[in-house]
Each structure stands twice: as structure tokens, then as C-alpha cells.
Amino acid sequence: MKYSIKTIFVSSALVTAFIAGGNASAQVAGIATADPTIAIARAKALGAGYQQIQVTYDSYIKQIDGKSAELQTIQKQLDANKDNQLTDAELKIAQDAKSPAWTSLVAKQNEINTLREPIVIAQHFVIQNISEQYNAAQEKVVAAKKINLIVTPDSLVWAPAAADVTNAITEEIDKVIPVVATTPPANWQPSRQTAAIHQQIQQLLVASARQQAAQQAAAQPATGQPAAQPQTR
Secondary structure (H helix, E strand, O other), X not given: OOOOHHHHHHHHOOHHHHHOXXXXXXXXXXXXXXXXXXXXXXXHHHHHHHHHHHHHOXXXXXXXXXXXXXXXXXXXXXXXXXXXXXOHHHHHHHHHOOOHHHHXXXXXXXXXXXXXXXXXXXXXXXXXXXXOOHHHHHHHHHHHHOOOEEXXXXXXXXXXXXXXXXXXXXHHHHHHOOOOOOOOOOOOOOOHHHHHHHHHHHHHHHHHHHHHHHHHHHOOOOOOOOOOOOOOO
């Protein structure tokens, strides 16, 4: 199933429900865990910011969805064995042959990338503004809970749920920056760290969209009549 950029934007408002853990946040023997990316993804400002970007760039998003449908049509033309899987080998054959479909594919992808660029930059701007509040929020949690050491969850083989203070850090971020600007200054460029966090958050949103689709498919009536599905274009 293909997920349009609009679907991913809508899912951003629901990402908290998908990735949020329990509300327990403490520390065990002075040691706690926290995931910076999830703390930022759960921030109220991120959901509000992504929603505002969706409104601001609504015409761009509609164009991207339309051109993405056109791109799929072109890809089918290049699918030599018609197995609905466009491989690198098939692409190389088309490229070497200077196929008109290959030329159209490259041109269409460039059009989509051009339309997507200001949207992604705006998302980066939101994320970077939130990220700048992370260290101060973490320090407040460390002081309040008398934590001696914080590590990321993937640095441990096991830790009790009570050791996770990610939610507590998000709560501190929300106090300082409940909303965030979504329009970056002219020629603004994100940091490498921001770009990395953005990629990780987008992966969370795609996973959220896939989980929701799977849950809706599982909830279809046993009578054989499919339940109404959200448009994913």
C-alpha cells in the first residue's frame, strides 16, 4: 500500500498514541533511560507544527499526490516482467536504452522533489526549534528526579519501564514551547542532527500509518463486506 504525503501528515497528529509508553517516569538507583527522538515526536508543538505545515502547503501536497499517481503509471511501463516490482536491473535497462519512460520518470521525480523541498524544510524548522529545548528540559527532569545517569534505551539490554523518563522530558518541553513557528527565515538550513531526527520521525509516522491500516484491515466485518478505508492515494 502506498502512503501519500498527506496521509503521513495526518498521522503526525496521532503519532503520540502510537509511540507513547506508560505514564510512569522515575529512575532506578539513579539511572534512567530516555529517547530524544521520541520525546521530540511526542511534543505538542510537533503535532501542531506539522498540521500547520499541511494547511500552508495544501496546494503543494495535492500536486505531489497527483504527480505521485502519474509516477506510478510510468513505473508500471518500466516493469518489464509485470510483477509489480520495479527493480534496479529494470531501471538500468531503461536508462541504458534511453527509454522515453525513463526520461519521464526522472522528470516526474524531480518535479515531486521540488514541490516537497519547502515542506521538508518547514518540518526541519519545527523539529530544530523543539530540539533546542531538549537539553534544558532534560536538566529539569534530572534535577527533579535526582538522576545520576541517563542512557538511551538501545544502550541497555534491559531496563524496567519505570526507568524511562522520556515522557517527563516531553512534558518539560511542552511547558516551554507548546507551539512553534513553521516558517523558516530565507535561506535557512537545518543542522545535520535535525535532518537525522527528521528522518527518524518520518519513519515513526510511516510505521504509525501502516499500523493503523493493519488495524483497520483486521477490523473488517467477517461477512465479507469490507469496512470503509481511509483514502491513501
